[in-house]
Amino acid sequence: DPVKYCRDAVKSRYPKGTECGICLTGDNLEFHHYHSFAAVYQKWLLLNKVVIKTVEDMVEHRDTFIEDNEQVLLHECVTLCKKHHAALHRIYGKKPCLSTSAKQARWVERQRLKHQPAE
DSSP states (O other), rough: OOHHHHHHHHGGGOOOOSSSTTOOOOSSSSEEEOOOOOHHHHHHHHTTOOOOSSSHHHHHHHHHHHHHIIIIIIEEEEEHHHHHHHHHHHHHSSOOGGHHHHHHHHHHHHHHHSSOOOO
C-alpha cells in the first residue's frame, strides 16, 4: 500500500502532542491530519503524473512527496483524544475532503474554547 509506505516513512516526524488539543487529557491520544494523508497523496500523484506500480516506484517518489507536502503532513494537524477524534470524524466523515481542512481546524478551536476552563 503506497499510502501506508509513505505514512510510515514520515510518522516518526509527527509533532504528536502530550494532551488533547480540545480537552487537555493525556489519555488515548491520536494524531489527526486536517488534510487526509491518502487524499493528499492521491492528489500529488495526479498533479505530478506519477504512477506507482512497484515498491521501487514508491521508494523513488516517497521522499519527494513528503518534501512537497511537509506543511500539511507535519504542521496542519492536531493531537486529539480518541473521543474528540471520533467526534470530528462523525462530523466530517471517515475520509474528510481536502476542502474541509480549515473547517476542521475551526471546529477544533471552537471545541477547545468550550472545554477548557476560563482563566
